[in-house]
Amino acid sequence: MSIQTALTTEFPELSHLTREDLEDILADPAYFQAIFHTLSKVNELYQNQAELRLANETIANQNLGMQEELYKLRSETKDAFDEAKSLEVRWAELQREQREVYQRFTPQFLLMRLRHATTAQDDLSEALASTFVRSASSETAATPANGKEVDDFVKEFRELRKTYHKRVMWGDRWTIGQVAWRDDVYVTR
Template sequence: MSPPTDSTDLSEFEPHSSREPVALRPYDSRVPEPMNNYNLPSDRKIIEDKLRLLREHFPTFANKSADDLEDLLRYEDLFQAHIDGLEQVQLTRTLEYELRVENESLAEINLTAEPELKKMRDKVAELQAVAGSLTTRLYELVQEHVDLQKPYSPQTLIQRMNDEANQLDIKSNEVLDNFRNHNGTIGLAECDDFIKQYKQLRKSYHSLDARHQLAAAAHRSGKLVGVPTMDR
């Protein structure tokens, strides 16, 4: 369409001396391209698609006249006033204000609770120190208990039984050697004493040795548990 040739006064569309034109940013690719009455697409479907996008994404702009749209593009304060009046912008600013108020309220609550939190932290540190001291004392008592149990551990008792059995074996052999090496005449009473003593020593030896063998076998098989070691 060619520009009008009549002498119609178009001065009202020129920038006012008190308002400077604003250099607008490029349109987002997702936003319908700008249209004007001087460069319309030839395809009607393209025009209808652009109008549909305009009504969907910018309903407030779709209801304005061409003159109003030109004024919005020309004057920054008018454009800003229109943007500020959009429902989405007002809702966003309302949410921003509410969020700021809520954050300020939480900050005041946190600042109010700061002295009490410091007291609680100091108390916790004190209790941790006491707990550490008690833990150390507990380990000491456990170690003392383990040390007291060591003489009565299965390993110690088994070794003691073995030593006692060996002592009985040595003693019975000494009694036998003394009887054999006796130089004088041996009477019947002395023979009876030797038999009783030797018999009692060997009986005690075999009994203790048998118990030692059974206890050692049970300990090797895990049926006898020793004194546990203390893990730190």
């Protein structure tokens, strides 16, 4: 099959042209362009290209029509994301604060506080007794202490020692495992 036959098969519009006409088309660019733009496949290609361009323009116009709404949604999304990030930071702060608060109520911390309070109570009752003994010994030389002062001392000292011994008892129970702590209340066995 010759080139001319293949060309006329592919482009039937050129079948009426002679070999010399085809050679003239190839030799003259203006003539080539004139013949080229009359071919049905080329016109079909241009038509398809125009339809695609029109479809692209339509899509582009639709996209441009949604541009403001998209910018608004982007802004709202960014604001929501920023707020979520700030809430996430706040959540971490609150968790840290909560751990610090809960730390004061852990069994170990409460036992430590009980032991410190027991020691402080013992020191307080001993200080009261020492003060009474010093004041009584200084008063003995000058004036004997009256019964009311002694009764007041005994009453106050007894209350201080009672609290001290209750704390010692709770500490002892804890030490031998008779105190179990739960999240809601403490339980003794």
